[in-house]
Amino acid sequence: MMSMLSSVFRSLFSRPDTVQYPAGPSTVPLGNRGKVVWDMEKCIYCRLCERNCPTKAIGTDKVGKTQSIARLRCIQCRTCVDICPTNAISMLTEHTKPSPHKEVHVYGKEMKQFEYRVERMGDWPPAKQEGKKLAAVEIKAEENGPA
Amino acid sequence: MPSTIIPFGPQHPTFLEPLNLRLRIEEERVVGADINIGYNHRGMEYALAQDFRRSFFLSERVCGICSFHHGVCYAQAMEDVYKIEVPLRAKLVRTIFMECQRLTSHLLAVGHIAETMGYEALFMKLFKEREQVMQLVNRVTGNRVHYSLNTVGGLRKDITYEQAKDVEDTITALEPQLLDIQKIVHTDRTFRKRLHGVGVLSKAMAETYCVVGPTARGSGLPHDIRLTGFAAYGVEGMKFEPCYYEEGDCHARTKVRIDECVQSADLIFQALELLRDGPFVNAVKTLPPSGEGWSRVEAPRGELFYHIRAQGAVSLDRVKIKTPAFVNIPAVAAMMGGAMVHDVAVIVVSVDPCICCTDR
Numbered sequence: 001m002m003s004m005l006s007s008v009f010r011s012l013f014s015r016p017d018t019v020q021y022p023a024g025p026s027t028v029p030l031g032n033r034g035k036v037v038w039d040m041e042k043c044i045y046c047r048l049c050e051r052n053c054p055t056k057a058i059g060t061d062k063v064g065k066t067q068s069i070a071r072l073r074c075i076q077c078r079t080c081v082d083i084c085p086t087n088a089i090s091m092l093t094e095h096t097k098p099s100p101h102k103e104v105h106v107y108g109k110e111m112k113q114f115e116y117r118v119e120r121m122g123d124w125p126p127a128k129q130e131g132k133k134l135a136a137v138e139i140k141a142e143e144n145g146p147a
Numbered sequence: 148m149p150s151t152i153i154p155f156g157p158q159h160p161t162f163l164e165p166l167n168l169r170l171r172i173e174e175e176r177v178v179g180a181d182i183n184i185g186y187n188h189r190g191m192e193y194a195l196a197q198d199f200r201r202s203f204f205l206s207e208r209v210c211g212i213c214s215f216h217h218g219v220c221y222a223q224a225m226e227d228v229y230k231i232e233v234p235l236r237a238k239l240v241r242t243i244f245m246e247c248q249r250l251t252s253h254l255l256a257v258g259h260i261a262e263t264m265g266y267e268a269l270f271m272k273l274f275k276e277r278e279q280v281m282q283l284v285n286r287v288t289g290n291r292v293h294y295s296l297n298t299v300g301g302l303r304k305d306i307t308y309e310q311a312k313d314v315e316d317t318i319t320a321l322e323p324q325l326l327d328i329q330k331i332v333h334t335d336r337t338f339r340k341r342l343h344g345v346g347v348l349s350k351a352m353a354e355t356y357c358v359v360g361p362t363a364r365g366s367g368l369p370h371d372i373r374l375t376g377f378a379a380y381g382v383e384g385m386k387f388e389p390c391y392y393e394e395g396d397c398h399a400r401t402k403v404r405i406d407e408c409v410q411s412a413d414l415i416f417q418a419l420e421l422l423r424d425g426p427f428v429n430a431v432k433t434l435p436p437s438g439e440g441w442s443r444v445e446a447p448r449g450e451l452f453y454h455i456r457a458q459g460a461v462s463l464d465r466v467k468i469k470t471p472a473f474v475n476i477p478a479v480a481a482m483m484g485g486a487m488v489h490d491v492a493v494i495v496v497s498v499d500p501c502i503c504c505t506d507r
Contacts, residue, residue, distance in 0.1 A: 075293070
């Protein structure tokens with residue numbers, strides 16, 4: 001009882017341990033794996049990131065010169081960042097902003113560094129009877145045309 | 148007197164995850180309980196067998212509070228399939244982060260008990276200290292829950308000298324707080340009065356139900372997989388004795404958990420002492436050969452077991468997971484005999500049920 005009382009009194013006269021997150025800054029440290037972004041100047045479309053992504057979140061379009069990532073599928077495992085031969089992919093500390101839709105972020109050749117275009121992910125779960133495939137694959141098929 | 152059956156869960160304010168108990172009660176006394184699990188089944192074992200390169204990330208997601216133990220256990224089982232040896236540095240780093248995760252898990256479990264018995268002040272204190280460890284692993288590995296530090300054959304990323312120093316400094320600062328909490332859990336009047344003699348599982352019953360982890364150690368069985376020396380626990384210089392109590396009640400199980408928190412801090416210091424520069428991965432480039440491999444790990448809730456049968460292809464033939472909570476939850480029915488209805492929540496929480504692990 002006494003030990004708990006002493007710790008209660010210590011807490012009473014010390015600063016709060018919580019952070020006022022939306023009003024103040026959050027406590028995301030520097031090494032946090034937040035989100036992956038592409039620097040399209042450096043990308044050589046080798047498809048290593050697409051093939052090694054464990055959740056198949058990445059779609060590389062060699063013809064249209066774009067990289068797309070399904071944000072809800074990405075698990076921030078850093079595999080693509082480690083495997084990229086030209087260091088085109090980097091991991092930022094902040095997380096993706098919440099969105100009411102399932103977003104796919106598309107990085108194009110003509111865009112500035114780390115800038116992307118937002119597209120909507122297809123309906124989930126995919127309707128099988130119409131011959132639709134999973135969302136990231138579906139986007140690739142649209143851009144590439146019939147393979 | 149006719150008995151009445153009342154459902155307890157699957158949605159209940161006490162439970163963090165869905166679990167259903169059908170309690171047979173006579174007035175205020177519980178005379179029996181049937182346990183229904185399976186609300187959280189995701190087909191993990193089948194999914195894990197699809198692609199061994201992607202399975203590591205999925206194995207971490209079997210459970211949220213012992214994710215690193217699942218990752219280590221999967222990696223060790225795959226290393227057994229490949230028949231490769233892991234460098235000492237990788238083993239030590241794995242041990243350090245397994246102990247960090249044990250700290251977060253046990254502080255959550257004790258906090259959950261404190262919250263269930265209405266001791267909100269202690270719950271807040273425990274979660275305040277737990278946040279220190281969560282922030283630490285976030286700084287070092289990049290994520291609070293899924294560390295993603297392992298790979299088959301060692302580590303994906305080595306930790307730097309500064310990061311090892313950060314671990315040492317944070318745990319050094321945390322240790323007095325852990326000792327303070329240990330004193331509270333052992334001696335606090337509210338804690339003792341509420342938990343003493345509640346949900347007793349005798350040593351004989353513990354052996355009958357084959358319980359593992361802190362539930363077994365609270366019933367006087369000094370059963371700990373770390374004694375078998377997996378990862379770096381068997382290395383010269385790592386010394387520890389399993390904490391166990393003979394009483395077998397909820398208080399004993401809670402005392403085991405908080406003692407292990409202090410022990411974890413000690414084990415982290417021992418592993419950091421032994422940490423030397425050297426290779427951190429023995430990388431594998433080939434497909435897993437046909438054959439079997441298995442691994443046992445002491446997760447925060449007890450023995451975690453992975454058995455993998457590979458078939459020389461990208462997909463695996465079988466991945467079998469035996470989780471500690473799956474073994475411990477049936478023993479709850481034995482603890483219920485003669486308990487009061489208001490004790491049910493405390494008894495269930497005292498075994499630290501992890502339904503994500505149980506249902507897989």
